[in-house]
Amino acid sequence: MRRIVTATATVLGLALTATACGGGDGDSAKGEQKLKGQTVNVAGVWTGVEMKNFKKVLDAFSEKTGAKTNFVPTGDNVSTVIGSKIEGGKAPDVVMVPQVGVLKQFAKKGWLTPLSEKVGAKAGATFATVWKKYGTVDGTYYGLYFKASHKSTVWYAPQALEQAGVQPPKSYDEMLKMAKTVSDSGTPAFSVGGEDGWTLTDWFENIYLSQAGPEMYDKLASHSIPWTDPTVVKALTTLGKLFGDKNLVAGGSAEALRTDFPESVENVFGSEPKAGMVYEGDFVGGLVSGQFKKKVGTDARFFPFPAVGGKKAPVVSGGDAAVVLKAGKNQKAAMAFLEYLASPEAAEVWAEAGGFVSPNTNLKPTAYKDETTRAIAESLVDAGDNVRFDMSDQAPAAFGGTVGTGEWKILQDFLKDPSDPKATAAKLEAAAAKAYKD
Numbered sequence: 001m002r003r004i005v006t007a008t009a010t011v012l013g014l015a016l017t018a019t020a021c022g023g024g025d026g027d028s029a030k031g032e033q034k035l036k037g038q039t040v041n042v043a044g045v046w047t048g049v050e051m052k053n054f055k056k057v058l059d060a061f062s063e064k065t066g067a068k069t070n071f072v073p074t075g076d077n078v079s080t081v082i083g084s085k086i087e088g089g090k091a092p093d094v095v096m097v098p099q100v101g102v103l104k105q106f107a108k109k110g111w112l113t114p115l116s117e118k119v120g121a122k123a124g125a126t127f128a129t130v131w132k133k134y135g136t137v138d139g140t141y142y143g144l145y146f147k148a149s150h151k152s153t154v155w156y157a158p159q160a161l162e163q164a165g166v167q168p169p170k171s172y173d174e175m176l177k178m179a180k181t182v183s184d185s186g187t188p189a190f191s192v193g194g195e196d197g198w199t200l201t202d203w204f205e206n207i208y209l210s211q212a213g214p215e216m217y218d219k220l221a222s223h224s225i226p227w228t229d230p231t232v233v234k235a236l237t238t239l240g241k242l243f244g245d246k247n248l249v250a251g252g253s254a255e256a257l258r259t260d261f262p263e264s265v266e267n268v269f270g271s272e273p274k275a276g277m278v279y280e281g282d283f284v285g286g287l288v289s290g291q292f293k294k295k296v297g298t299d300a301r302f303f304p305f306p307a308v309g310g311k312k313a314p315v316v317s318g319g320d321a322a323v324v325l326k327a328g329k330n331q332k333a334a335m336a337f338l339e340y341l342a343s344p345e346a347a348e349v350w351a352e353a354g355g356f357v358s359p360n361t362n363l364k365p366t367a368y369k370d371e372t373t374r375a376i377a378e379s380l381v382d383a384g385d386n387v388r389f390d391m392s393d394q395a396p397a398a399f400g401g402t403v404g405t406g407e408w409k410i411l412q413d414f415l416k417d418p419s420d421p422k423a424t425a426a427k428l429e430a431a432a433a434k435a436y437k438d
Contacts, residue, residue, distance in 0.1 A: 033066025044096035093328035143321030160276025168303035193264030197408025240418030286355010399435035
């Protein structure tokens with residue numbers, strides 16, 4: 001879920017073209033603050049460094065428009081939390097939705113206000129069409145994708161690989177061999193943030209996309225094929241080779257299930273390293289530089305998630321879409337905020353802070369603070385038609401995006417005991433069938 005960043009070549013109209021940054025609307029140029037006295041409440045899943053950096057975007061909007069902004073944390077159960085706030089008469093104006101499935105759910109419940117023509121026009125001029133596709137439900141444009149993520153990056157501490165005398169791998173099998181060498185040298189290979197079930201869905205999706213291919217990935221994402229399909233069992237078996245080897249996972253599965261995502265990064269890049277590598281998206285870089293004060297590109301590097309079974313290396317992506325709630329108290333200011341998010345000016349604020357990739361084609365490459373992030377964005381572009389949006393984010397929230405249930409819980413159980421991939425596939429299918437039916 002969470003994140004990160006998925007779609008077709010244009011997908012990633014992350015086209016790092018050196019086009020000019022646009023500079024916002026006329027109100028800003030005239031120094032006018034037409035929203036002074038108004039408040040925009042923005043809800044989102046972000047915590048820690050990500051929340052801190054997003055608040056910088058909110059502050060920049062406030063400075064530009066005069067509007068006051070508040071950030072409302074939702075936790076990972078976005079659908080449940082927002083539903084409760086709407087029922088209680090305390091709906092935020094804007095929600096940063098991290099899953100396509102949740103966006104669709106909100107739209108079908110009638111909770112969303114269609115984006116204005118002005119927002120649509122601005123987005124059309126600065127985003128690849130694929131992002132509008134993922135923000136559109138039944139022909140109506142509801143969600144503006146502001147933050148994208150590249151979820152096919154494996155991060156490592158250079159000294160861990162140097163100590164083991166190994167190089168970044170080119171294939172999944174090479175990665176397992178390299179990981180064993182790293183572990184044998186005295187440092188457990190991988191830190192796995194299994195307490196956050198969404199990290200496990202990302203592991204599976206990268207393996208499945210590479211091994212089964214984009215067409216099968218699309219079929220599974222839409223539940224056109226069941227989760228009991230042989231390709232799913234094969235991918236789970238491949239994933240189990242890593243999860244089932246206690247020497248490759250720091251602390252074994254028991255410790256991994258007590259480790260959340262930020263802790264998994266700290267285990268590699270904190271003051272007392274417990275592992276040499278951690279798999280997750282480009283947003284790892286934001287934690288490395290913001291929370292652990294390490295230099296991305298020097299103290300922390302990445303290699304692309306390697307190809308599985310001689311196939312193409314995967315590029316899984318994701319993103320956070322801004323939507324306007326009908327139940328919010330300030331529609332005008334909310335829509336103005338989305339117009340701001342469509343500008344390269346807004347993207348530049350977070351790009352300068354780090355841990356961020358934008359789908360805005362007018363964002364200058366120089367806005368990214370380091371070469372590593374620029375390389376990540378370029379790899380999204382180079383992936384072309386093989387890029388796909390995070391599968392769990394496309395699913396109904398009950399299956400792909402809820403703590404303690406569905407895919408998250410089933411893959412946590414698989415991490416604990418990966419000995420029976422067929423049984424796990426059957427559990428996934430049962431949960432998916434119910435969620436898609438509902």
